[in-house]
Amino acid sequence: MTKILADLETPCVVIDIDRVEANLKRGQAAADALGVALRPHIKTHKIPRFALRQVELGAVGITVQKLGEAETMADAGLDDLFLPYNIIGTTKLDRLVALNDRLNLKVTADSPDTVAGYAQRLANSAKPLVVLVECDTGLGRCGVQTAAQALALARHIALSPGLQFGGLMTYPAAGKVAESDHWLADAVALLTEAGFDCPVVSGGNTPDMFRLNKSVVTEIRPGTYIYFDRGQVSLGAASFEDCALSVLTTVVSRPTANRIVIDAGSKSLTSDLFGLVGFGVVMDNTAVSVTSLSEEHGVIELAEPSDAPRVGDRIRIIPNHACPVSNLHDQVHLISGNEWVETITVAARGRTD
């Protein structure tokens, strides 16, 4: 007998594989049209088979955010990884070198301290470590602050035995891609003037991948485009009909005619607001959002009293932000339409270090 959505234990994450495939193809086509390399960030799905499919469709490799994610993906056969993070500390540097010896790896640095750590560990390595300079082009997180600092750090990398300067990397603030491009263009000009080749200029996120103008950026690293989510819809990157990840829930209580309580709380949906009001929307009626959350309950307050839905009915929620939802669940169910296809492990879930 065919297993359908109604047979799944709730709350759980369901992934529409037809939407995934369409989203992946649309993303690759967008990168191709722009003439930039696509290096998807796997933090959104944390699932090796999806990473392999992204590469199969044309991605030059993948992006991971922590060593643990890199190790999981390497074990699954991914062999071209970018780890845009300052890797600090003896044990982590050992793990970094082990990965570098095993596959094509790039990493970032934004300070002489980070570069010194790499250089000390790599000085006698047969294979150099490729290091990109992380640039803060407006987000206000990691990164060198000026083009002059980028040049100074590039020089520091190039002069360090065992290291190779690999280019520039940024995570642009959402909606500020023009400012980010301008910053990077200045830095590339300064590097070129100083005689530095800048083989990779890596930028880009999901909302900007569909409206990027040709710039100095040679590679983009969107993550969420595989699933999309309410946040991406609000940024204009997709419609709700594109959203491939949802949380299947059961109505467990109807305390009043206006209040619905579902069995998914922050342990399933996360408390990420993403600048929005409410914690996700009802898939069949996206005007209705989850009003409040505790760990194991979600509360939906209806504007008008209604008998529907009833206790025991099921509701799918499109979360505000898909990536941390993936990190909460050991497994996800792949579906096609209303039919269950397969249950798979989120292999890189919880790889925080």
Next chain:
Amino acid sequence: MTKILADLETPCVVIDIDRVEANLKRGQAAADALGVALRPHIKTHKIPRFALRQVELGAVGITVQKLGEAETMADAGLDDLFLPYNIIGTTKLDRLVALNDRLNLKVTADSPDTVAGYAQRLANSAKPLVVLVECDTGLGRCGVQTAAQALALARHIALSPGLQFGGLMTYPAAGKVAESDHWLADAVALLTEAGFDCPVVSGGNTPDMFRLNKSVVTEIRPGTYIYFDRGQVSLGAASFEDCALSVLTTVVSRPTANRIVIDAGSKSLTSDLFGLVGFGVVMDNTAVSVTSLSEEHGVIELAEPSDAPRVGDRIRIIPNHACPVSNLHDQVHLISGNEWVETITVAARGRTD
């Protein structure tokens, strides 16, 4: 050689076992002083050995929020469980009955629909299922809305073959324990008048456990008192010196003299604000909070420029809310002072259904 904090891979959760022991004893003493039974909620720690210790110190049993948590705790030998949740659906009812056959179990209902599900499944069971009526005494989540509804549902339970009315249960809104007590007293009076015995009136959370006045409540279910957190400190339930759970992080970037970036983001600290500003505080300087988070980065903006801390230094963060932090980590490190004692599995982590 003794392993110390500096040897642990970051980000990671460290639990000060001396503070845990002191907190557990203080909590039990508070319940004893009030003359109420203590039934700690294990959602905060999700670790069987701590649940067993809570019972050893005098707790009458434990509270769990989902069947999966109940199953994990039952496997570890806990034999008196309260599951204050509407259990809906065939598979879940089968799991519920299996637990009921195995140990002392109580569950809740807040609607005739939920009671009907229990009654249908338990009608021919040798052992009755004890069902408490969940009351919404001001929180605005699950629960019957009036004392009259509580009486009607109690009657429905008592008349259902296989079910036994076990009393009333509420989760009081923080700071509104007096209103909650008043609501419950009215309901108990109505039940008594109608000839119903009300063996258990279960309420109570961590902030209120230290200032409860004697009321109709016979049992309290605090969770966070084992660890405390910034939220509990802000509510006056503890001081920062009581906080037993912290997230150990490494400074990975100092992009400016005012900005510190640590390697713990929402994947380690959660994005729970708990009504506060910032996402946790620095343990050694609790006036400083984590300004913003992305999944793998935390940003601390200093009011005054400073060279300290430097890249590679370590910082411990006391999170806003300890419970969801436990749910993010497969393992935690137990420490005593600065020394590592043991690394243990968070056995009930991710048991969302």
